[in-house]
Amino acid sequence: MAEKYKCREDVFLHAEKISKIYPGTKALDEVSFDLLKGKVNVLIGENGAGKSTLMKMIAGIEQPSEGTMYIGEEEVYFKNTTEARKHGIGIIHQELSLFPNLNVYQNIFMGSEKTKGALLDNKQHIEAAKKVLERLEHPIDPNTQVGELRVGQQQMIEIARNLVADDLKVLIMDEPTSSLSQQEVNVLFKIMRELTSQGISIVYISHRLEEIMQIGDHVTILRDGKYVADADVKDIDVPWIVHQMTGDAKAYPKRDREVDWNKVENVLEVKDLCLPKAGGGYLVDHVNFELKKGEVLGIYGLMGAGRSEIFECIMGLHPEHTGEIYLEGEKLDISTISKQIDKGFALIPEDRQAQGLVQTLDIEKNCSLSAMKTYKKGPLLDSKLEGEKVDQQIKDIHIKVADKKLPILSLSGGNQQKVVIGKGILTEPKILLMDEPSRGIDIGAKTEVFEIINKYAEEGLSIIVISSELQEIVAIADRVIVLSNGIKTGEFYGDEIQEDTLVLASYKGHHTEKES
Amino acid sequence: MAGTKKSGNNNQLLMTLLKGRTFIVLIILFIFFSITANNFLTAGALLSIAKHVALYGILAVGMTYVIITGGIDLSVGSVAGLAGMIAGGFIEQGLTLKMFGVTVYFSVPLLVLITVLLGGLMGMLNGLIITKFNVAPFIATLGTMYIWRGLANIRSNGATFSQLAGHEGLGNTGFNFFGSNLGGTSIPVGVVIMAIIAIFAGIVLKKTPFGWHVLSIGGNEKASKLSGIKVDRVKIWVYAFSGFCAAVVGIIATSQLVAAHPATGESWEMNAIASSVLGGTSMAGGVGNIGGTIVGAFVIGVINDGMTMCGVTEFWQQIIRGLVIIVAVIIDQFQRNLQAKMALQARNENK
Numbered sequence: 001m002a003e004k005y006k007c008r009e010d011v012f013l014h015a016e017k018i019s020k021i022y023p024g025t026k027a028l029d030e031v032s033f034d035l036l037k038g039k040v041n042v043l044i045g046e047n048g049a050g051k052s053t054l055m056k057m058i059a060g061i062e063q064p065s066e067g068t069m070y071i072g073e074e075e076v077y078f079k080n081t082t083e084a085r086k087h088g089i090g091i092i093h094q095e096l097s098l099f100p101n102l103n104v105y106q107n108i109f110m111g112s113e114k115t116k117g118a119l120l121d122n123k124q125h126i127e128a129a130k131k132v133l134e135r136l137e138h139p140i141d142p143n144t145q146v147g148e149l150r151v152g153q154q155q156m157i158e159i160a161r162n163l164v165a166d167d168l169k170v171l172i173m174d175e176p177t178s179s180l181s182q183q184e185v186n187v188l189f190k191i192m193r194e195l196t197s198q199g200i201s202i203v204y205i206s207h208r209l210e211e212i213m214q215i216g217d218h219v220t221i222l223r224d225g226k227y228v229a230d231a232d233v234k235d236i237d238v239p240w241i242v243h244q245m246t247g248d249a250k251a252y253p254k255r256d257r258e259v260d261w262n263k264v265e266n267v268l269e270v271k272d273l274c275l276p277k278a279g280g281g282y283l284v285d286h287v288n289f290e291l292k293k294g295e296v297l298g299i300y301g302l303m304g305a306g307r308s309e310i311f312e313c314i315m316g317l318h319p320e321h322t323g324e325i326y327l328e329g330e331k332l333d334i335s336t337i338s339k340q341i342d343k344g345f346a347l348i349p350e351d352r353q354a355q356g357l358v359q360t361l362d363i364e365k366n367c368s369l370s371a372m373k374t375y376k377k378g379p380l381l382d383s384k385l386e387g388e389k390v391d392q393q394i395k396d397i398h399i400k401v402a403d404k405k406l407p408i409l410s411l412s413g414g415n416q417q418k419v420v421i422g423k424g425i426l427t428e429p430k431i432l433l434m435d436e437p438s439r440g441i442d443i444g445a446k447t448e449v450f451e452i453i454n455k456y457a458e459e460g461l462s463i464i465v466i467s468s469e470l471q472e473i474v475a476i477a478d479r480v481i482v483l484s485n486g487i488k489t490g491e492f493y494g495d496e497i498q499e500d501t502l503v504l505a506s507y508k509g510h511h512t513e514k515e516s
Numbered sequence: 517m518a519g520t521k522k523s524g525n526n527n528q529l530l531m532t533l534l535k536g537r538t539f540i541v542l543i544i545l546f547i548f549f550s551i552t553a554n555n556f557l558t559a560g561a562l563l564s565i566a567k568h569v570a571l572y573g574i575l576a577v578g579m580t581y582v583i584i585t586g587g588i589d590l591s592v593g594s595v596a597g598l599a600g601m602i603a604g605g606f607i608e609q610g611l612t613l614k615m616f617g618v619t620v621y622f623s624v625p626l627l628v629l630i631t632v633l634l635g636g637l638m639g640m641l642n643g644l645i646i647t648k649f650n651v652a653p654f655i656a657t658l659g660t661m662y663i664w665r666g667l668a669n670i671r672s673n674g675a676t677f678s679q680l681a682g683h684e685g686l687g688n689t690g691f692n693f694f695g696s697n698l699g700g701t702s703i704p705v706g707v708v709i710m711a712i713i714a715i716f717a718g719i720v721l722k723k724t725p726f727g728w729h730v731l732s733i734g735g736n737e738k739a740s741k742l743s744g745i746k747v748d749r750v751k752i753w754v755y756a757f758s759g760f761c762a763a764v765v766g767i768i769a770t771s772q773l774v775a776a777h778p779a780t781g782e783s784w785e786m787n788a789i790a791s792s793v794l795g796g797t798s799m800a801g802g803v804g805n806i807g808g809t810i811v812g813a814f815v816i817g818v819i820n821d822g823m824t825m826c827g828v829t830e831f832w833q834q835i836i837r838g839l840v841i842i843v844a845v846i847i848d849q850f851q852r853n854l855q856a857k858m859a860l861q862a863r864n865e866n867k
Contacts, residue, residue: 337744357736357739360802361732407862409856410860
């Protein structure tokens with residue numbers, strides 16, 4: 001590298017043959033990357049492809065093992081985030097890194113406090129915070145505690161935190177929309193456009209392909225730590241991206257089930273389900289629905305529409321709910337979650353790490369955890385039976401496992417999710433409740449999760465799937481109900497399940513609230 | 517590729533050494549004290565160490581269960597003290613039932629049974645406070661620690677029950693059994709009881725659904741609850757078991773001393789916690805095993821008695837004990853990081 005390198009005119013930062021070696025593995029393998037000025041640079045790849053790793057190098061969170069980075073003619077090396085900041089590079093993390101115990105302006109100016117003499121200049125903080133939040137169309141009172149804000153609002157604070165720096169040149173956003181509602185996503189996109197028009201470059205990492213087509217300017221695709229392709233968004237389409245990501249074209253399998261649902265008996269009937277909200281109103285507002293044997297029912301809605309709460313009511317997590325729930329015609333007296341599991345319900349929770357897995361246990365125990373109490377020989381655990389059951393489950397849903405005694409975190413995200421699903425299925429449920437079963441897993445694993453859903457539905461298991469991803473719910477559900485603001489605002493069968501009708505219905509609940 | 521393979525094997529070896537570290541430390545201590553203290557390696561000295569170890573070994577077994585669920589039980593020393601006072605009081609003064617105007621004297625097996633059950637109830641109360649009223653385990657057991665100690669003092673107004681031989685005529689002789697040696701041998705009964713409790717606890721922890729539920733609650737309470745595990749119930753039983761163990765220790769200690777003193781067991785909870793942690797129990801919950809805890813209890817015992825035999829003063833002993841615990845936890849953290857790294861490595865190799 002003796003000869004001087006000079007970045008192209010339209011490139012803000014150039015990374016040359018960056019490698020990152022973790023003990024025993026290469027997370028990045030000689031990846032070169034051009035960060036275009038004033039554009040939305042999109043980075044795509046399956047989980048573990050190295051997107052976040054590459055961005056961590058550019059933001060100074062981690063340092064490359066090999067390779068160099070250039071800004072203009074200058075070779076740069078970021079020891080830490082402060083040095084990256086000096087060059088105007090800011091990052092919004094995948095996981096929020098806010099202080100919930102502090103208020104809005106404290107969070108925004110944390111680490112870059114303005115002072116008057118030796119003391120903090122809070123007046124200036126508050127004013128600047130107000131200004132930046134107005135620009136983000138989220139006029140939140142700067143004195144509010146961040147812990148009290150909704151996740152979407154918190155995301156905005158995180159963005160505001162980067163915007164208050166006057167010299168911002170690059171903003172890296174690592175999956176910022178995974179917890180935003182559609183409305184909030186729209187605001188975010190508007191802001192992104194504003195920023196790029198001011199010459200700020202954006203790096204955008206997302207799993208949602210439809211978003212990328214909407215907002216992206218230039219796409220770079222990584223696979224297994226290696227560079228695969230890059231192209232302008234206007235020249236490509238979704239199948240091309242999917243093809244580049246997976247190596248061979250994989251699309252969601254189309255659903256074609258010819259069943260006359262009118263002739264199938266109901267397994268579950270929910271009547272007039274209500275869950276009161278603290279401070280008035282309802283989280284779940286007089287919802288009625290039924291579920292037929294072997295049916296896949298989709299529940300679509302925005303964040304906070306009351307989707308997960310329905311599952312929580314059914315599983316017995318909200319004793320304060322009202323309404324009637326019938327299982328196979330019999331009215332249920334819901335008390336505890338373990339009794340609900342005994343009755344034939346199984347829940348695949350939304351947050352795999354926080355609610356699904358026990359990280360300290362191995363793969364086998366994570367899989368058998370729910371059903372374990374039935375595998376008994378006298379007072380002892382029948383480990384032979386347990387092992388057989390788990391092996392069968394691993395085979396049935398194709399979990400890629402070298403040794404089931406390995407720690408659960410040695411699996412990839414998709415396989416971890418399959419273990420959680422396997423745990424639910426091992427309790428031999430009649431009804432499987434899946435809350436965002438494909439969140440945070442790559443496309444390959446998603447397709448496999450859909451295959452699992454199809455397989456068990458055909459065997460007669462009734463399944464309810466909550467999803468925020470339109471394409472996903474359109475692909476897998478026999479019937480979809482839409483929730484909005486706790487109210488059921490639509491129900492669609494077969495061919496009626498279209499992306500636009502679902503989106504339309506998902507906003508209806510908010511209108512009725514305004515009118516009333 | 518060859519390079520990474522080799523480093524993988526090195527990691528494996530390091531891991532094996534780390535996992536057996538407490539045992540290795542125990543052996544090193546044995547060798548060290550054999551050389552420095554000339555009467556250390558005698559049957560008499562070793563049995564006296566074992567007798568001491570039995571006390572906090574049993575406490576540590578209960579404590580290990582509690583710590584695995586992510587909690588802590590500071591009340592065990594006080595429960596031991598109160599249990600000793602209950603048992604001692606029953607022997608010396610009997611139970612006076614005012615309304616009938618009689619005093620009942622229980623036989624030794626019966627009064628021991630009543631005492632350990634009461635110990636279990638005291639532990640259960642901890643569990644109820646923690647689960648039903650959502651009080652942090654540290655605070656709940658700190659509170660009961662004071663309450664039981666106060667009750668132990670009130671029972672005798674701070675005095676010692678020393679007439680524990682019992683009377684032939686009242687049919688309550690034989691309490692000295694728990695402090696003596698097993699008939700004909702020189703094995704202390706306390707050590708035998710520790711072995712029985714440890715084996716039972718070890719089997720329950722690793723071979724029954726209940727034990728796995730304990731491990732999973734400490735690993736991720738929320739996920740355990742959503743998996744249908746009755747988290748509250750499991751926790752209550754775990755604290756009850758800890759209380760039971762503490763009451764057993766109270767009886768053995770009282771019998772060994774041939775006196776029930778209300779201050780018995782003060783600060784023993786710290787030895788129990790130290791033994792658990794030395795044995796590889798994670799204070800964060802979810803990880804631990806009984807075998808390690810027993811080895812950890814022996815390490816503490818050997819350090820205490822060995823240093824005394826070497827003529828190290830109690831003050832220096834405190835410093836050394838403190839250092840041993842901190843170093844143990846540092847090594848524990850190191851092992852956990854290595855484990856996480858190896859898991860990540862396995863994950864990437866599977867890709």
